[in-house]
Amino acid sequence: MTKASMWARAMARASLDTTQEDSPGDEKQYAQKRKTSEKAMQKRKGTKGTTQVSPDEVKRAASELAAWDGEMAHDDVQNAVRACASGTTSKMHVIPNAMPTAIAEAVHTLLKALPERAWCTSKGDDDDNTLVHSFAACAREDAPQLAPLFDAVEKLAGGAKCSLQLARYSQGDGIAPHDDMAEVTLDEDGETYERRVAVVLHLAKGNWHVEDGGCLVDRADSRPVVLPPAFNRFVAFTVPRLHEVTAVTKGHEKRFSLFGWVLRRRARKKRKHGGGRRNRS
Numbered sequence: 194m195t196k197a198s199m200w201a202r203a204m205a206r207a208s209l210d211t212t213q214e215d216s217p218g219d220e221k222q223y224a225q226k227r228k229t230s231e232k233a234m235q236k237r238k239g240t241k242g243t244t245q246v247s248p249d250e251v252k253r254a255a256s257e258l259a260a261w262d263g264e265m266a267h268d269d270v271q272n273a274v275r276a277c278a279s280g281t282t283s284k285m286h287v288i289p290n291a292m293p294t295a296i297a298e299a300v301h302t303l304l305k306a307l308p309e310r311a312w313c314t315s316k317g318d319d320d321d322n323t324l325v326h327s328f329a330a331c332a333r334e335d336a337p338q339l340a341p342l343f344d345a346v347e348k349l350a351g352g353a354k355c356s357l358q359l360a361r362y363s364q365g366d367g368i369a370p371h372d373d374m375a376e377v378t379l380d381e382d383g384e385t386y387e388r389r390v391a392v393v394l395h396l397a398k399g400n401w402h403v404e405d406g407g408c409l410v411d412r413a414d415s416r417p418v419v420l421p422p423a424f425n426r427f428v429a430f431t432v433p434r435l436h437e438v439t440a441v442t443k444g445h446e447k448r449f450s451l452f453g454w455v456l457r458r459r460a461r462k463k464r465k466h467g468g469g470r471r472n473r474s
């Protein structure tokens with residue numbers, strides 16, 4: 194049963210209970226109360242069955258984010274990116290509560306409020322010899338109110354070029370095991386870069402369990418480390434590193450994130466690439 198239908202049932206039961214307490218046997222009043230509760234539920238569900246965000250909430254969130262100085266909640270975040278860039282760590286760095294809580298909440302509100310046209314489907318499969326993956330992606334220019342978030346993550350790169358996007362995983366979405374290695378040619382300077390540090394900000398609300406999918410699985414060692422979706426968690430690692438995102442099985446919760454890479458100029462000696470890699474710059 195979906196959360197929405199559980200909620201609907203709970204509402205109907207509550208309405209029935211109250212009616213019975215108030216005036217047993219008054220069918221008319223009971224029917225009226227049920228109608229009212231259904232109306233309230235429709236309002237809460239919104240027109241497309243997803244949680245709607247009011248213009249006031251969006252406005253508040255946007256001004257909260259615009260006033261942010263871009264400072265993360267912990268120095269660990271900056272230190273992790275530096276260590277990964279300099280190659281002095283072999284860990285996947287996982288930092289909970291990365292941004293100030295009010296900022297993370299504002300980001301989440303704005304992500305939820307992004308119009309459907311801002312998202313485009315990113316898909317790959319064995320047929321076109323790209324990495325098997327599926328999710329919705331949103332470029333920086335399609336989410337202008339989230340610019341301070343992109344700026345804050347770019348700041349962590351200390352002036353190095355970055356390639357960052359927003360992601361939204363729905364039921365069935367995920368990414369098969371891959372190592373993130375790819376070359377990226379930037380429009381702004383026509384130069385070719387390689388991905389040096391992978392950065393991800395996990396922004397999934399709600400309680401997620403391993404069986405709900407959407408888990409980031411670190412496969413760098415023989416024993417995989419499984420990270421179910423979380424809210425306001427920063428992850429960084431040096432590329433290449435084998436990892437995957439398991440397919441989301443939950444139907445009613447979106448797994449939002451900001452993901453991307455700190456880039457560096459391509460090394461002179463070209464590295465050999467294995468086949469089957471998608472390139473998302």
Ligand SMILES: O=C(O)CCC(=O)C(=O)O
Nearest residue numbers: 368373393409438450452
């Ligand atoms: O969202 C994540 O946890 C990781 C995403 C990822 O591996 C990628 O986009 O290459």
Ligand SMILES: [Fe+2]
Nearest residue numbers: 371372373436
């Ligand atoms: Fe990846």
